[in-house]
Each structure stands twice: as C-alpha cells, then as structure tokens.
Amino acid sequence: MVDEAQLDEPKKVTSTTVASSVYDQLRLDILTGDLRPGEKLRSEFLRDRYQAGISPVREALNRLATERLVCREDQRGFHVAGVSKAGLVELTKTRCWVEEIALRESIEQGDDGWEEQIVLAFHRLSRTPRSSDDLTYAFNAKWEGLHRDFHTALIANCGSHWLLDFCLQLIDQADRYRQLAATVSYPKRNERNEHQDLMEAVLARDTDRAVALQCAHIHKTADIVLDANLSFLPDEIGPADPGRC
Amino acid sequence: MVDEAQLDEPKKVTSTTVASSVYDQLRLDILTGDLRPGEKLRSEFLRDRYQAGISPVREALNRLATERLVCREDQRGFHVAGVSKAGLVELTKTRCWVEEIALRESIEQGDDGWEEQIVLAFHRLSRTPRSSDDLTYAFNAKWEGLHRDFHTALIANCGSHWLLDFCLQLIDQADRYRQLAATVSYPKRNERNEHQDLMEAVLARDTDRAVALQCAHIHKTADIVLDANLSFLPDEIGPADPGRC
DNA sequence: AGTCAATAGAATTTGGAAATTATTGGCCGG
DNA sequence: CCGGCCAATAATTTCCAAATTCTATTGACT
Incomplete structure (x- = not known):
C-alpha cells in the first residue's frame, strides 16, 4: 500500500x-x-x-x-485487467500506429501556442525525478503526471479528440506495464535524452525523424518490460486480458 | 453472429x-x-x-x-451525446486515418478464413433491404447489423483488438449521424456497388485501391449527412458533444 | 431596472438490504 | 476411483428510500 x-x-x-x-x-x-x-x-x-x-x-x-x-x-x-507478453506486443504495435498519425497531424497543424506547451511540459518533466526515492524505485505520481503531459502535448494538436483520447487510453495501458517492470529493474535508461531528442525533432518540424524517435521510445519501453523476464507475465493472452472480455 | x-x-x-x-x-x-x-x-x-x-x-x-x-x-x-457538423468532420477524418491502418494490416496478414468471412458477410448484406419498409425509410436492425459485420470483417484481421475496438466505436458514432440523415433523404445511394467494389479490391489484395475506396465510402456517408442540411445539426461542437465532456 | 440571496422543489447520488445467481463441497451411483 | 447431482454458501446484482446537490423562483436591496 x-x-x-x-x-x-x-x-x-x-x-x-x-x-x-x-x-x-x-x-x-x-x-x-x-x-x-x-x-x-x-x-x-x-x-x-x-x-x-x-x-x-x-x-x-x-x-x-x-x-x-x-x-x-x-x-x-x-x-x-490481465497482462501478457503477447498483449504488450499488440499494445506496442497499436501505439506506434496511432501515435504516428497523431504526431504527424499535430506537427503539420501545430502553432506557436502548441510549441510553447511542449517546451513547458519538457521543462517541468526534466526537473522532476523519476522515482520519489533516491536509491530504490518508488512510484512518483508527479513525474508520471508530467510524463503523460509531455507526450500529450506533442500530439495535442492532431485535430481529433477521438484520436487523442485513444492515444491516452493506450498510454495508460503501457504505463501499467512500465510500473510492473520498474519495481524489478531500475534505473536502466536515460529517458531525459530520449525526450529531448524527440522534442527537438518536433520543434524543428522534422516529422519523419520525430515519428521514428517516438516509435523507438515506445518500443524501448516495451523491450525493457519484456527483458525484465517478469515471473508473473505469461506469454499468451489470458482470460482476463483486455480485448478478450 | x-x-x-x-x-x-x-x-x-x-x-x-x-x-x-x-x-x-x-x-x-x-x-x-x-x-x-x-x-x-x-x-x-x-x-x-x-x-x-x-x-x-x-x-x-x-x-x-x-x-x-x-x-x-x-x-x-x-x-x-450531441452532434454537429464540425463533430462529423472530425469523426470522418479520424475514421479514415484509423480504418486505413486497420485495413492495410488486415489485408497484409489476411488468411483464407478471413477472406471467406468477407464473402459471407457481403452475401448476407446484399440480400437484405436497407429499409424495412419499401417506400419510405424505416430503421432495419438486421441490415444495420450485417452492414456493421461486413465492415468489421474487412478489418478483423488487423492484429490488434485495440484498433478493432476503436474502429467499431467510431462506426457506432458514424451510424448515428447516418440515421439522422436517412429519415430526411432516402434513398440517394447505391451502397451495394460501393461494398462490392471494396470487397473485390480487398480480395484482390489491391491494398491501395481498397484503402482509397474505403476512405471514399466513409466520406460519402458524411457528405450525405452534411448535404441534407439538417435543421437540428449545428455548425460548431456544442457543450454536450463527445470529446468535450 | 438589475443584482444578489434565500428558499422551495426537482433531480442526482448514495448506502444497505433483498433477490438472484454462481460456486463450493459432499453424497450417491456407476 | 470417477463423474454427475444436490444442498449450502458466497458473491453479484437489483431495488428503493434517504441524503446530498443542483435549479428555478421569489423578494429584498442597491
């Protein structure tokens, strides 16, 4: 608790x-x-x-x-809802698909206010520690919120509430997998650099590079979870997995 | 089913x-x-x-x-949930985006069983009247179900429960707009041919053509609603529109 | 006249108890 | 010994009335 x-x-x-x-x-x-x-x-x-x-x-x-x-x-x-390796793979695939669209549209239609929100979100995120404890991992609600805000800011201008909501729902799901792994293997990653590269590509309106970075970011999150070899993570989608019931 | x-x-x-x-x-x-x-x-x-x-x-x-x-x-x-022209435009745009992905993946990974389901769904749909009344329009639950089944069959093999569910949710929304217009302007359209062309492109694995036809199909549905000039359809997204509350 | 506050009425939200349904464990017959 | 059947138990689902909150109206005050 x-x-x-x-x-x-x-x-x-x-x-x-x-x-x-x-x-x-x-x-x-x-x-x-x-x-x-x-x-x-x-x-x-x-x-x-x-x-x-x-x-x-x-x-x-x-x-x-x-x-x-x-x-x-x-x-x-x-x-x-249950979890599984197969479920995570499917989730990751789907995220790359839809967040690519969202990011492309967002960049294409983005204005000054949108850019400022991204810079602001990145600044806040980079000043907040990933874990609320220095040595071991402990869930930090503030970081989680700001992380979500940053990724949301990138795709916020996609022009579709539907797509945005869908992305957020998938991000929730992915966050849950990330938490499960974080308690086992932490820290293993320099997330700040990943976010900074992504932000710079977006602000430079280098759409293809931004999409590639975002996709890599998503996949890296999944790979960390898969590599952790969590004992409680079954291979196949179980009876309580989302999409099954 | x-x-x-x-x-x-x-x-x-x-x-x-x-x-x-x-x-x-x-x-x-x-x-x-x-x-x-x-x-x-x-x-x-x-x-x-x-x-x-x-x-x-x-x-x-x-x-x-x-x-x-x-x-x-x-x-x-x-x-x-409220409706509006702006909401319909946003919905249509989103449907084209995500159903394109779903169709591409579905065609790429489709097997024999998938093809058979499509043929079957088309056959059933083509034998069912759009309206349950011959002269005037009356909601026909059977046709609506089969129509949904047909479009679902096309994208069913996309390999992502998430994406499939999202498409179905958007189809629900679009169906509601379609009903609103059907009571005013009917019939104006040969849907059977549209569906047949789409099916044939899919079975021929002509992905680009299939995607183009699907996108046109989606847009045509929206255009019919917009052209109907429904008195109760406001231009802008209102306070009770989905995505707003 | 317009603004604000108080009040009465209507609607939503909540908690628990009753009814319905699933699950468990034991019993009997094969 | 195994498998199906039945009773007892546990959990879910449903109904309803009390409590809370919102809305509309009235009346006082600036």
Missing part, C-alpha cells in the same frame, strides 16, 4: 462525486500495480478499501471496464 | 443481466435517433421506459458515457 504517494494534496481533493473519487483512486491503484493484474475485485473489499458505498464502487468499476483497465463478466464480477 | 435474435425471437432474448439489457436497448435507441442528440436522460424517465431499477440504468449510462454515446456531468446527470 503506497497510496499516500501524492503528497501534493494534504487532504483528499474530493472529486465532485464519490463515484468519481473512487474511480480516480481505483484507476491509480491499478496503474501503479498496487492492485495486481488479474486480481479479483470484490465489492465488499473495495467498499472497505475506499470507504464508500457499493453503488459508487460499482460505477467506478463500470467506467474502468469500458476503458479496459478492469474486466467485467456478467454475473461473475470484476477483475483487474 | 449478430442477427439471430431478430428472426427467432420477436422479443429480445434478455441479456444475462438487467444492466446489460438496458445498455443494449439504450444504445440502440441512441443509434436510431429515437433518443435525440443532446436530450436529457433523467433516471426516472429511463426507469419507466425500460422497466428496470435505477441501479442498472445508471450502470448502462456509465458504460455508454465512456463510449461517448452519452455525456456525463457530475451532479448534473446524463445527456445523449
């Missing part, structure tokens, strides 16, 4: 609604790996964990199920 | 769960335009309409909200 990680807010910034609050917490617990892939999500367990009633818990589960972070089977309850 | 319910059972084979049943009905009512874009969805109204309790209604609404067929605002309830 590492859920006190976001120390920014002293008291809980209660969302406007209990259901949304449970949604936020549950989503974070899944992304951090605090709730493990495939784990069963019993109503009563979640009710106690988040100190809420059953109705809002169920609402949060239904929302997450359509985002494929949670897997629903009628009359059989909910599970945390 | 979608059509059997229509023939055998005049009344629907109730889903395993009330929530899923309400979800199916509500989704259909939105796609057909029976519940109009932007319309408010009050709990009590839906409770009466579908003869269910509030909980399953709420579950269905939450599921549809993440699919952007319904728009949720915390503490202010649910609306049917």
Whole structure:
C-alpha cells in the first residue's frame, strides 16, 4: 500500500462525486500495480478499501471496464485487467500506429501556442525525478503526471479528440506495464535524452525523424518490460486480458 | 453472429443481466435517433421506459458515457451525446486515418478464413433491404447489423483488438449521424456497388485501391449527412458533444 | 431596472438490504 | 476411483428510500 504517494494534496481533493473519487483512486491503484493484474475485485473489499458505498464502487468499476483497465463478466464480477507478453506486443504495435498519425497531424497543424506547451511540459518533466526515492524505485505520481503531459502535448494538436483520447487510453495501458517492470529493474535508461531528442525533432518540424524517435521510445519501453523476464507475465493472452472480455 | 435474435425471437432474448439489457436497448435507441442528440436522460424517465431499477440504468449510462454515446456531468446527470457538423468532420477524418491502418494490416496478414468471412458477410448484406419498409425509410436492425459485420470483417484481421475496438466505436458514432440523415433523404445511394467494389479490391489484395475506396465510402456517408442540411445539426461542437465532456 | 440571496422543489447520488445467481463441497451411483 | 447431482454458501446484482446537490423562483436591496 503506497497510496499516500501524492503528497501534493494534504487532504483528499474530493472529486465532485464519490463515484468519481473512487474511480480516480481505483484507476491509480491499478496503474501503479498496487492492485495486481488479474486480481479479483470484490465489492465488499473495495467498499472497505475506499470507504464508500457499493453503488459508487460499482460505477467506478463500470467506467474502468469500458476503458479496459478492469474486466467485467456478467454475473461473475470484476477483475483487474490481465497482462501478457503477447498483449504488450499488440499494445506496442497499436501505439506506434496511432501515435504516428497523431504526431504527424499535430506537427503539420501545430502553432506557436502548441510549441510553447511542449517546451513547458519538457521543462517541468526534466526537473522532476523519476522515482520519489533516491536509491530504490518508488512510484512518483508527479513525474508520471508530467510524463503523460509531455507526450500529450506533442500530439495535442492532431485535430481529433477521438484520436487523442485513444492515444491516452493506450498510454495508460503501457504505463501499467512500465510500473510492473520498474519495481524489478531500475534505473536502466536515460529517458531525459530520449525526450529531448524527440522534442527537438518536433520543434524543428522534422516529422519523419520525430515519428521514428517516438516509435523507438515506445518500443524501448516495451523491450525493457519484456527483458525484465517478469515471473508473473505469461506469454499468451489470458482470460482476463483486455480485448478478450 | 449478430442477427439471430431478430428472426427467432420477436422479443429480445434478455441479456444475462438487467444492466446489460438496458445498455443494449439504450444504445440502440441512441443509434436510431429515437433518443435525440443532446436530450436529457433523467433516471426516472429511463426507469419507466425500460422497466428496470435505477441501479442498472445508471450502470448502462456509465458504460455508454465512456463510449461517448452519452455525456456525463457530475451532479448534473446524463445527456445523449450531441452532434454537429464540425463533430462529423472530425469523426470522418479520424475514421479514415484509423480504418486505413486497420485495413492495410488486415489485408497484409489476411488468411483464407478471413477472406471467406468477407464473402459471407457481403452475401448476407446484399440480400437484405436497407429499409424495412419499401417506400419510405424505416430503421432495419438486421441490415444495420450485417452492414456493421461486413465492415468489421474487412478489418478483423488487423492484429490488434485495440484498433478493432476503436474502429467499431467510431462506426457506432458514424451510424448515428447516418440515421439522422436517412429519415430526411432516402434513398440517394447505391451502397451495394460501393461494398462490392471494396470487397473485390480487398480480395484482390489491391491494398491501395481498397484503402482509397474505403476512405471514399466513409466520406460519402458524411457528405450525405452534411448535404441534407439538417435543421437540428449545428455548425460548431456544442457543450454536450463527445470529446468535450 | 438589475443584482444578489434565500428558499422551495426537482433531480442526482448514495448506502444497505433483498433477490438472484454462481460456486463450493459432499453424497450417491456407476 | 470417477463423474454427475444436490444442498449450502458466497458473491453479484437489483431495488428503493434517504441524503446530498443542483435549479428555478421569489423578494429584498442597491
């Protein structure tokens, strides 16, 4: 239980609604790996964990199920979405496809404000440590948020809410895999340079190079996870994998 | 695999769960335009309409909200997702982008079984009338299902559940626009030929031609809607449009 | 006249208990 | 010993009413 990680807010910034609050917490617990892939999500367990009633818990589960972070089977309850090497490969492939489109369009239609947002996002990200602990790895909610913001800023001008949302959904999925690996092998990578190269290519409007770098960045993330040889990562897509249920 | 319910059972084979049943009905009512874009969805109204309790209604609404067929605002309830010309243009653009990838990959990796499914889907579709009434337009659930099946068959082999699901979500959205226009201008189009040309290009593995035809098909659907000059279709994206809330 | 505050009414959200359905473990017959 | 059947248990799903929050209207004040 590492859920006190976001120390920014002293008291809980209660969302406007209990259901949304449970949604936020549950989503974070899944992304951090605090709730493990495939784990069963019993109503009563979640009710106690988040100190809420059953109705809002169920609402949060239904929302997450359509985002494929949670897997629903009628009359059989909910599970945390499963993971697998095959699933990661498929996810990685898909990310490269759609984020390439998003980046190309974003660069083509990008304006001054868009460029400034990218520079700003990079600056903030580069000043924040990857881990909230110096020696060992510990989930840093601030870095995760800024990392997401940076990649979002790159593709934000693609001109399609649909595509942008889809990319963000895939990034969520990839982040979960990344967390699973980070607890085992860290640090292994100079992410700052990768981000800087990518940003410079984008700002130079060198579309092909930017796309290639982004694709390499995505693949590297996946390779780190695959190379970690995680004991709990099966080869094939299991029954609780997203896309199966 | 979608059509059997229509023939055998005049009344629907109730889903395993009330929530899923309400979800199916509500989704259909939105796609057909029976519940109009932007319309408010009050709990009590839906409770009466579908003869269910509030909980399953709420579950269905939450599921549809993440699919952007319904728009949720915390503490202010649910609306049917709005429509607009700008929204349709954005949707069309996005469909061309992602369905191109899906089709290219599907053709590249397609096998014999995939080809057979396409032929079968086309055959079934071509034997079914677009409208369930001969003279005027009337929503034909069977044709709609088979039409969806045909386009799904083309891209089914793309190798990514993510991409396939995303395409299906966008197709749902486009179908809703198509229904809105069909009630006004019908028939204006020989869809059978379009589908046949597309199928033949795909089976001939003429990827570039197939992609071009698919893109034209998507654009034609959008143009018909735009040309219909629907009085209730605003130019700009409104407050209840998907991607905005 | 216009702005703002208070209030009454309507709608959404929530919690728990009842009903429905799956799962488990034991029993019987083959 | 194995496999199917049945009862007991556990979990999910559903309904409903209380509590919370929003909306519309009225009336006072500048």
